[in-house]
Amino acid sequence: MTELQIRAAICEVGRRLWQHGLVGAAEGNITVRLNTRTLLTTPSGVSKGHLKPDDIVPVNLQGQPQTDQTPSSELKLHLRAFAKRPDCVAVIHAHPPVATGFALAGEEIPDNLLPEAAMVLGSVAVVPFSMPGTSELPDNIEPLLDDHKTFLLSHHGAVVLGADVYDAYNRMETLERIAKVIWFSKSLGNGPRPMPEAAFDHLLTVSLNGSLKS
Numbered sequence: 001m002t003e004l005q006i007r008a009a010i011c012e013v014g015r016r017l018w019q020h021g022l023v024g025a026a027e028g029n030i031t032v033r034l035n036t037r038t039l040l041t042t043p044s045g046v047s048k049g050h051l052k053p054d055d056i057v058p059v060n061l062q063g064q065p066q067t068d069q070t071p072s073s074e075l076k077l078h079l080r081a082f083a084k085r086p087d088c089v090a091v092i093h094a095h096p097p098v099a100t101g102f103a104l105a106g107e108e109i110p111d112n113l114l115p116e117a118a119m120v121l122g123s124v125a126v127v128p129f130s131m132p133g134t135s136e137l138p139d140n141i142e143p144l145l146d147d148h149k150t151f152l153l154s155h156h157g158a159v160v161l162g163a164d165v166y167d168a169y170n171r172m173e174t175l176e177r178i179a180k181v182i183w184f185s186k187s188l189g190n191g192p193r194p195m196p197e198a199a200f201d202h203l204l205t206v207s208l209n210g211s212l213k214s
Contacts, residue, residue, distance in 0.1 A: 006032050006040055006165070007053035013169045014042065017094055018049025022172060028094045028157075029072035032165050033082060037061065041078065044070045073133035080138035081161055084145040087212050088161045090168040095157040096176035098183055103152040109179055112194045118203040120174045121150040129154040149212055150175055163212040 001009065010030050017023045017030075028048050031041040040056050042048065057069040063079050065071055072078075078091040102109055109124045111117045117124075125148040130137035141151060141159070150171060151159040158175055162168025185192040194200065 001164075003034060003040070004053065006034060007056045009165050010040060010042065010056055011051040011053055013092070013165050014048030014051045016169060017092070017172070018047060020173065020176075022094045022096045022176060023048050024095070028092070029074050029078070030090070030092050030165065030168075031072075031075065031078040031082075032090045033088070034058070038066070039078070039082065041071045041075055044072050074137070076133075076135055076138045077141065077159065080142055081145060081159075084142060085161060085212075087163070089212075090162040090165040091159065092162070092165075092168045092172050093153075093157060093159045094172055096172065096179070099152060099175050099179040100157050101183075102179055103154055103156065103158070106154070109152065109175070109182065110192075110194070112200045113182060113185075113192050114178055115195070115203055116174055117178050118195075118200060119207045120171055121178065122207070123148055124150045124152060124175070126152045127154060127159075130156070132156060161212055167212065 010032060013030055017028055026045050026047050029042045031039050034040050037060060039059050041059055042051065043055050043057050046055055057071045058066040059071055063075045074093055081088055081091050108126060111121060111123050125144040127141050130140045149161040153159060158172065160168050160171040162171060182192055
């Protein structure tokens with residue numbers, strides 16, 4: 001994709017996040033690797049549902065903007081993911097309501113309940129509480145980056161990695177949908193039951209749990 005196409009894709013994904021209620025107001029952030037030296041990230045204080053290609057901020061790998069625009073305060077988290085995972089091309093942070101409810105309650109989202117959980121999300125890591133916008137969050141998520149691509153942030157929201165911005169978006173949307181299904185299942189009395197172990201093991205072998213592309 002060209003730079004203009006990536007900028008347009010970031011705006012489209014921001015619109016989808018906003019329309020599906022995965023972010024509100026000016027929440028959330030999206031960053032995409034443009035090349036070996038430059039990332040494209042969303043600006044601070046702008047609704048993700050109303051982004052324009054010119055709003056997108058180019059930054060270097062240290063997070064320094066290459067224009068007079070101000071990048072998201074959560075850029076440190078994205079930078080750590082890109083540094084730790086060379087296969088990561090996109091990072092999305094959002095506040096999906098039901099998945100964030102799981103994070104608030106300290107509830108995990110298992111990967112052995114639905115095929116999509118095993119195939120798309122992989123093992124969902126729970127990141128300890130960290131003050132937003134500080135180095136505490138990237139420090140807490142770093143040990144988990146090698147083996148996970150989907151993260152619940154305690155009292156905060158969710159983060160996903162992707163092989164491209166649409167892959168990352170699909171993972172975030174799938175995370176929220178699976179969280180809803182589990183929530184509904186819990187309301188039925190007996191709660192969710194795991195898939196047969198042999199089926200789950202097979203899904204893991206064909207999905208490569210830590211790899212990025214769904």
